Amino acid sequence: MTTGGWIFMLVSVGFVVSLVTYCYYRVLTAPKEIVEPPDALGM
Amino acid sequence: MTTSKQQWGSRVGVILAVSGSAVGLGNFLRFPGQAAANGGGSFMIPYFIALLCLGIPIGWAEWTMGRYGGRKGLHSAPAVLGVIGRGPIARYLGTAGVLIPLVVYFYYVLVESWCLAYFWQYLRGGLGIDTAAPIADQAAASTSFYYDFIGYEFDGVMFGGGLHESVVFWAITFTINVFFVYRGLSKGIESFCRWAMPLMALCALFVLVRVLTLGTPDPTQPEQNVVNGLGAMWNPDLEALARPQTWLAAAGQIFFSLSVGFGVIINYSSYLRRKDDVVLSGLTASSTNELFEVGFGGLITIPAAFIFLGASGAIAAAQAGSFGLGFQTLPVVFAHMPAGNLIGGIWFLMLFLAAITSSLSMLQPVMAFFEESLGVGRKVSTTVVTLIGLAGSLFVIWFSKGSAALGTLDFWVGTLLIYVLAGVQIICFGWVFGVDRGLKEAHQGAQMRIPRIFRFIIKYVAPLYLIVIFIGFCWKDLPGAVRGILESESAVPMYSLLLILAVATLIVVVTAIGARRWHAAGYDLDGLRLPEDEQPESVPPTARREGARA
Numbered sequence: 109m110t111t112g113g114w115i116f117m118l119v120s121v122g123f124v125v126s127l128v129t130y131c132y133y134r135v136l137t138a139p140k141e142i143v144e145p146p147d148a149l150g151m
Numbered sequence: 152m153t154t155s156k157q158q159w160g161s162r163v164g165v166i167l168a169v170s171g172s173a174v175g176l177g178n179f180l181r182f183p184g185q186a187a188a189n190g191g192g193s194f195m196i197p198y199f200i201a202l203l204c205l206g207i208p209i210g211w212a213e214w215t216m217g218r219y220g221g222r223k224g225l226h227s228a229p230a231v232l233g234v235i236g237r238g239p240i241a242r243y244l245g246t247a248g249v250l251i252p253l254v255v256y257f258y259y260v261l262v263e264s265w266c267l268a269y270f271w272q273y274l275r276g277g278l279g280i281d282t283a284a285p286i287a288d289q290a291a292a293s294t295s296f297y298y299d300f301i302g303y304e305f306d307g308v309m310f311g312g313g314l315h316e317s318v319v320f321w322a323i324t325f326t327i328n329v330f331f332v333y334r335g336l337s338k339g340i341e342s343f344c345r346w347a348m349p350l351m352a353l354c355a356l357f358v359l360v361r362v363l364t365l366g367t368p369d370p371t372q373p374e375q376n377v378v379n380g381l382g383a384m385w386n387p388d389l390e391a392l393a394r395p396q397t398w399l400a401a402a403g404q405i406f407f408s409l410s411v412g413f414g415v416i417i418n419y420s421s422y423l424r425r426k427d428d429v430v431l432s433g434l435t436a437s438s439t440n441e442l443f444e445v446g447f448g449g450l451i452t453i454p455a456a457f458i459f460l461g462a463s464g465a466i467a468a469a470q471a472g473s474f475g476l477g478f479q480t481l482p483v484v485f486a487h488m489p490a491g492n493l494i495g496g497i498w499f500l501m502l503f504l505a506a507i508t509s510s511l512s513m514l515q516p517v518m519a520f521f522e523e524s525l526g527v528g529r530k531v532s533t534t535v536v537t538l539i540g541l542a543g544s545l546f547v548i549w550f551s552k553g554s555a556a557l558g559t560l561d562f563w564v565g566t567l568l569i570y571v572l573a574g575v576q577i578i579c580f581g582w583v584f585g586v587d588r589g590l591k592e593a594h595q596g597a598q599m600r601i602p603r604i605f606r607f608i609i610k611y612v613a614p615l616y617l618i619v620i621f622i623g624f625c626w627k628d629l630p631g632a633v634r635g636i637l638e639s640e641s642a643v644p645m646y647s648l649l650l651i652l653a654v655a656t657l658i659v660v661v662t663a664i665g666a667r668r669w670h671a672a673g674y675d676l677d678g679l680r681l682p683e684d685e686q687p688e689s690v691p692p693t694a695r696r697e698g699a700r701a
Contacts (some may be wrong), residue, residue, distance in 0.1 A: 109218065
């Protein structure tokens with residue numbers, strides 16, 4: 109495997125692993141949605 | 152009018168369902184062949200450019216359009232595109248968003264059943280390939296098993312002389328699909344994807360670790376080792392970047408891999424609420440697909456083929472096409488691999504899971520279409536879609552010789568029509584609905600902002616990119632496909648086209664019926680009004696509704 113091969117492989121795989129990690133981190137650490145109670149007072 | 156009561160159970164659930172739709176056989180079988188045959192590592196330059204300029208922006212557009220249509224009470228591609236594209240032209244072009252998943256399902260469920268059958272075969276001890284024989288004989292044995300199994304030599308062979316084994320696996324696979332889709336979005340598709348996707352990742356990780364720890368299995372051939380196997384896949388050939396074919400292949404791979412232009416994402420996202428995020432969710436689903444494609448697909452198949460079959464075997468594997476690599480070359484590789492039957496079984500289980508999460512996503516938009524257009528319930532739509540699916544799939548099974556029916560349906564609907572639908576979608580979103588309005592809509596409830604550069608990409612780059620690759624595709628492949636129909640001794644390609652035409656006619660007629668019903672029920676079918684939850688607060692909801700129907 110050439111140096112170029114290593115570079116392309118590591119950068120490509122590293123990019124997709126970083127991207128998916130970042131995305132799932134953002135999704136899973138997002139604040140839980142607060143369900144608004146019915147507006148009983150009409151306010 | 153029957154209104155849909157379907158909804159997603161959780162945000163992760165919908166992300167996994169969309170990811171499951173995107174991750175399919177192409178991630179593991181098509182991508183490595185395309186990359187290795189088009190410049191190795193350097194293929195990734197046009198590949199990532201296409202991801203940024205085509206895959207991710209069209210995906211965001213689909214997520215946004217679907218959610219917008221859902222807020223107006225519409226869930227099928229024709230109805231949603233009619234709203235976004237403001238009129239009947241977009242609505243009828245949107246029928247492709249039903250035709251594509253339905254017709255692709257005809258053959259995809261069959262290929263899916265092959266994966267299940269191969270998994271079962273490995274549990275029973277493998278394909279019986281004699282590793283002491285010359286490699287050519289092993290490849291011939293593998294090919295013979297595959298051809299016999301799928302009835303490649305003769306039409307109708309799978310129904311001749313009793314029930315063919317492949318038909319049994321097809322029936323099982325078909326039933327599983329119908330069962331989960333009938334259970335609905337949350338209890339069926341989402342529940343299934345919530346455990347199938349992690350299991351698929353585990354299977355892929357297991358096979359990947361096995362391949363990367365193979366070392367040099369045959370000491371008499373020290374050059375056939377893991378590092379050189381990775382080199383066979385990743386060593387860059389920078390001259391390939393000067394060839395248009397490389398750019399076409401990369402764009403095509405991104406395009407088909409992400410399931411954009413398929414009609415699925417529009418339907419799935421139509422069940423989201425106004426404040427549900429679509430930007431981060433869309434990016435997460437795309438990145439999940441990329442993980443399976445680049446992270447697993449790019450490290451497993453070609454290196455494994457190189458390690459056991461040598462450089463010539465790896466080249467042959469890259470050129471064998473998806474089915475050739477998956478069902479003919481890899482069984483030879485597994486036969487040589489330590490614990491090969493176990494690895495082969497896990498590999499085909501993974502392929503089966505990848506395929507079924509995709510096929511489930513093909514049925515759901517079609518069922519939603521019939522429910523919405525005809526005002527029928529889940530039971531009736533399931534029955535209708537099952538009957539059409541059975542007829543179409545049996546057609547593909549019967550005309551199995553040379554995979555003629557499968558190949559024809561895949562070319563005209565599973566490839567060409569996807570370009571058309573994606574083009575319609577991005578033009579409706581960027582030009583008719585308006586890119587600024589579209590991005591504003593996308594940012595409702597979004598957890599991240601779409602970078603400003605994507606305004607330019609969505610409006611100009613993506614449509615132009617699509618047109619260029621579509622012209623390139625037509626230039627390269629269309630004449631051969633037309634000749635294949637006109638000059639073929641077999642009538643099967645023509646029958647296949649007639650089948651497509653019949654299904655398309657049915658969908659257009661049902662759309663026309665649906666349009667009349669939607670108009671009569673007061674739906675804003677041509678996208679002329681703001682959604683109810685965006686109209687001025689001063690107008691009472693009842694007045695808005697009455698005004699809408701006036």
